Amino acid sequence: MRVGGLIQGSDPGDALPVRLRPPRRADGPALHSLVAHCPPLDLNSVYLYLLLTEHFSQTCIVAEDDRGVLGMVSAYLPPARDDVLFVWQVAVHPRARGLGLGLRMLRQLLRRFGMRPVRWVETTVGPGNQASRRLFARLADQMGASMHESALFEAALFGIDARDHEAEPLLRIGPLSLSAVK
């Protein structure tokens, strides 16, 4: 249920007031900590999350409530392909899952002025990550777009991590019409 700019769960006990905004420098450690709570995402260094806040804040989004950061989408415009938004990591803290926050962050990101040329969303998702696959399938559905899957990063490419890492096929969603973003 939406109340003003906030999301609330249908169960009053699950009330979840959330603010969405671009990340800022001070969020770096909190983003690192959030991803640490979100397997199977790869946890990167705090420095990497600081770079995201410093150089990619216009293509990333965070969700926070009064207890702190509880969601993030990191994304970027691949060089020379400015009609593509590549979504790198989507993380929703376990206490906030199943309330539509992942989908809401993706839609809010697509609404931004800087996203205007974007007609495609690309991401990679392992075959076993049903939550993430469902999330992107739902985004495609809501946008009236199709989702196409193709091979990209096979498991062996993950080097020393290969034994514990699934392949990461590419999901490509589009073509998008921004007027369809609600």
Ligand SMILES: CC(C)(COP(=O)(O)OP(=O)(O)OC[C@H]1O[C@@H](n2cnc3c(N)ncnc32)[C@H](O)[C@@H]1OP(=O)(O)O)[C@@H](O)C(=O)NCCC(=O)NCCS
């Ligand atoms: C994937 C993730 C971001 C989803 O966030 P969320 O806010 O709980 O997702 P939403 O509530 O917006 O749900 C969006 C859709 O995904 C579905 N979904 C969410 N979690 C699911 C799960 N565990 N299993 C199956 N479907 C799931 C929802 O039912 C909804 O689809 P529907 O509208 O058809 O019912 C969250 O589970 C997460 O952070 N997981 C760990 C990190 C990860 O795997 N990130 C994605 C890789 S980039």
